[in-house]
Amino acid sequence: MTPGLLILAQADASSVDRFLQMLVNGLAVGTVYALLAMGFVIIFKATQVLNFAHGALVAIGAFLVAIVAVDLDIPGRWMPGAAEWLTWSLAAVVGVVLGGMLGLLLERLFIRPMVGEPLFQVAILTVGLDIVLRTVVDDIAGLDGRPLADPWGISTATFGNVIIPHTQLVQFGVTAFTVAALAVFFRSRTGVAMRATAFDQEAARAQGIKVGRIFGLSWFLVALLAGIAGIFVSIFPRAAGVSSATAFVAFRAFPAIILGGLDSVVGAVVGGLIIGIAESSASVYLVEFDNILGTGFSAIIGYVIMMIVLLVRPYGLFGTEEIRRV
Amino acid sequence: MLSVENLEVVYNDVVLVLRGISIEVPDGKIVALLGANGAGKTTTLRAITGLLDIHEGDVTKGEIHFNGVDITEEDPSKRVIRGISQVMEGRRVLAELTVDDNLKAGAYINRSASKVKASYGRVMTMFPRLADRKTATAGYLSGGEQQMLVIGRALMQDPKLLILDEPSLGLAPLLVQEVRDVIVDINSQGVSVLLIEQNANMALTIADHGYIMENGKMVMDGDPARLLKDEDVKEFYLGLHATGEQKSFRDVKHYKRRKRWLS
Numbered sequence: 001m002t003p004g005l006l007i008l009a010q011a012d013a014s015s016v017d018r019f020l021q022m023l024v025n026g027l028a029v030g031t032v033y034a035l036l037a038m039g040f041v042i043i044f045k046a047t048q049v050l051n052f053a054h055g056a057l058v059a060i061g062a063f064l065v066a067i068v069a070v071d072l073d074i075p076g077r078w079m080p081g082a083a084e085w086l087t088w089s090l091a092a093v094v095g096v097v098l099g100g101m102l103g104l105l106l107e108r109l110f111i112r113p114m115v116g117e118p119l120f121q122v123a124i125l126t127v128g129l130d131i132v133l134r135t136v137v138d139d140i141a142g143l144d145g146r147p148l149a150d151p152w153g154i155s156t157a158t159f160g161n162v163i164i165p166h167t168q169l170v171q172f173g174v175t176a177f178t179v180a181a182l183a184v185f186f187r188s189r190t191g192v193a194m195r196a197t198a199f200d201q202e203a204a205r206a207q208g209i210k211v212g213r214i215f216g217l218s219w220f221l222v223a224l225l226a227g228i229a230g231i232f233v234s235i236f237p238r239a240a241g242v243s244s245a246t247a248f249v250a251f252r253a254f255p256a257i258i259l260g261g262l263d264s265v266v267g268a269v270v271g272g273l274i275i276g277i278a279e280s281s282a283s284v285y286l287v288e289f290d291n292i293l294g295t296g297f298s299a300i301i302g303y304v305i306m307m308i309v310l311l312v313r314p315y316g317l318f319g320t321e322e323i324r325r326v
Numbered sequence: 327m328l329s330v331e332n333l334e335v336v337y338n339d340v341v342l343v344l345r346g347i348s349i350e351v352p353d354g355k356i357v358a359l360l361g362a363n364g365a366g367k368t369t370t371l372r373a374i375t376g377l378l379d380i381h382e383g384d385v386t387k388g389e390i391h392f393n394g395v396d397i398t399e400e401d402p403s404k405r406v407i408r409g410i411s412q413v414m415e416g417r418r419v420l421a422e423l424t425v426d427d428n429l430k431a432g433a434y435i436n437r438s439a440s441k442v443k444a445s446y447g448r449v450m451t452m453f454p455r456l457a458d459r460k461t462a463t464a465g466y467l468s469g470g471e472q473q474m475l476v477i478g479r480a481l482m483q484d485p486k487l488l489i490l491d492e493p494s495l496g497l498a499p500l501l502v503q504e505v506r507d508v509i510v511d512i513n514s515q516g517v518s519v520l521l522i523e524q525n526a527n528m529a530l531t532i533a534d535h536g537y538i539m540e541n542g543k544m545v546m547d548g549d550p551a552r553l554l555k556d557e558d559v560k561e562f563y564l565g566l567h568a569t570g571e572q573k574s575f576r577d578v579k580h581y582k583r584r585k586r587w588l589s
Binding site: 116187189192193195196199200201202203204205206207208209210320 | 375377380401402403405406407412414418420421422423427428430431432433434435437479483
């Protein structure tokens with residue numbers, strides 16, 4: 001993801017346009033980071049473990065969408081004449097939900113038996129899961145990358161002098177919807193039970209909440225988020241498709257998680273947007289300092305911000321102070 | 327209603343904590359379970375509510391019956407659905423959640439929205455102070471308010487049997503009285519109560535029957551009025567002399583009487 005790309009296309013843009021374009025590009029990256037970061041945070045809140053397999057879930061989600069939308073053409077094959085955006089969106093939903101079910105399965109098979117084991121061992125287990133899952137995806141998908149064949153391609157919309165690809169508009173809409181849906185969910189009966197479990201498992205059990213089921217649900221939810229993020233990682237900026245590199249993008253959201261606070265969903269969203277805009281602005285405004293900073297400084301600006309914030313607020317912007325375990 | 331027979335609980339496969347205790351909680355009564363630290367009171371609660379497993383505990387002998395059904399090995403959430411609710415020791419509010427969300431979490435097993443609403447209304451009339459602080463973060467409530475909140479949370483489950491583990495812990499004497507009144511109030515609405523306490527005075531004044539535990543065994547049980555008069559109870563739980571006057575700490579040092587538990 002190189003947010004600077006579109007800027008170069010319009011060298012004569014005014015500084016205001018330059019800023020707006022930078023902001024849009026930043027949001028485009030930031031929303032993906034926000035989606036990725038929320039996935040990490042939900043698992044961390046539920047199980048106190050950093051889920052190293054999240055990247056693999058991202059790749060698998062996108063891969064499943066590629067299979068459903070391109071290879072199987074579900075549900076497009078039963079809907080001749082339907083608009084392409086509709087069939088593709090439905091296919092994407094099917095693919096993402098399949099990814100979610102895989103998350104559910106992984107939790108049941110590998111994570112549930114580890115309940116009560118030292119957290120470090122669970123964390124290492126997710127590292128193992130990550131390796132296995134990525135290998136399997138690479139084996140089936142091949143190393144060249146698969147297109148997701150989204151219907152928007154490289155078409156763009158223009159607002160004034162600001163150019164926004166249609167894929168980004170979709171991305172903004174979907175992210176906003178996802179965040180809103182999560183906000184509603186966390187106020188529901190099950191959502192409150194999930195928050196109760198995250199805070200105090202024993203007290204939650206005392207209320208009759210089935211903690212195991214809540215863990216499964218967390219993994220389902222997180223795999224859904226991973227799949228959604230995976231789609232946008234794969235179709236932006238140049239419809240690169242899903243490949244073995246997709247899994248590693250997830251870890252670029254790391255500064256966003258730390259910045260927002262490991263246990264705050266709100267922090268994940270805010271942190272994601274901050275890091276996204278920071279990267280984008282660095283790639284626009286720090287270009288002149290390339291001879292000092294070196295090229296590609298935007299790729300590490302997130303970590304710089306993360307370190308500065310950690311110096312002031314060691315538990316992140318929205319994190320709880322008393323987190324002890326990672 | 328609840329009957330525990332010859333219950334034996336072992337932690338970590340080696341530590342024998344309960345050595346065959348039996349408790350009977352009759353329908354609509356308040357039963358007090360007293361004992362010093364480490365007597366096994368909380369373990370008894372965990373065995374009844376099914377939360378032993380996360381503490382590596384196991385019921386190795388004995389049975390727990392609730393309304394005639396054997397629930398010794400039943401899933402904790404099923405027991406809550408059956409009508410056994412608990413107020414855990416040390417309050418355990420969900421500190422990061424609001425008062426309303428705490429109550430919502432308590433109502434998890436209750437799927438019918440109208441029932442939840444009815445319970446919610448009942449809790450709010452019972453604890454007007456919670457009604458004033460609905461949207462407050464539970465962790466910022468005072469100790470007394472938190473105790474009311476967790477009792478309210480348990481009441482959201484419409485329990486038939488309410489088990490309270492040291493509800494007077496860390497509360498000012500005035501608040502202890504308030505908690506006692508609340509328990510009597512709940513009981514008058516037809517809920518049986520098993521009250522686990524160290525504060526013998528508070529528990530025995532409202533109980534219909536009292537049990538005294540020590541080292542995982544029942545050492546005494548009977549009518550609360552009789553227990554209150556018992557020399558050993560007076561000495562070790564109420565801190566009174568045989569004559570009834572408050573004992574000075576200077577005497578405690580010199581004078582060590584052996585407990586005999588003649589019952």
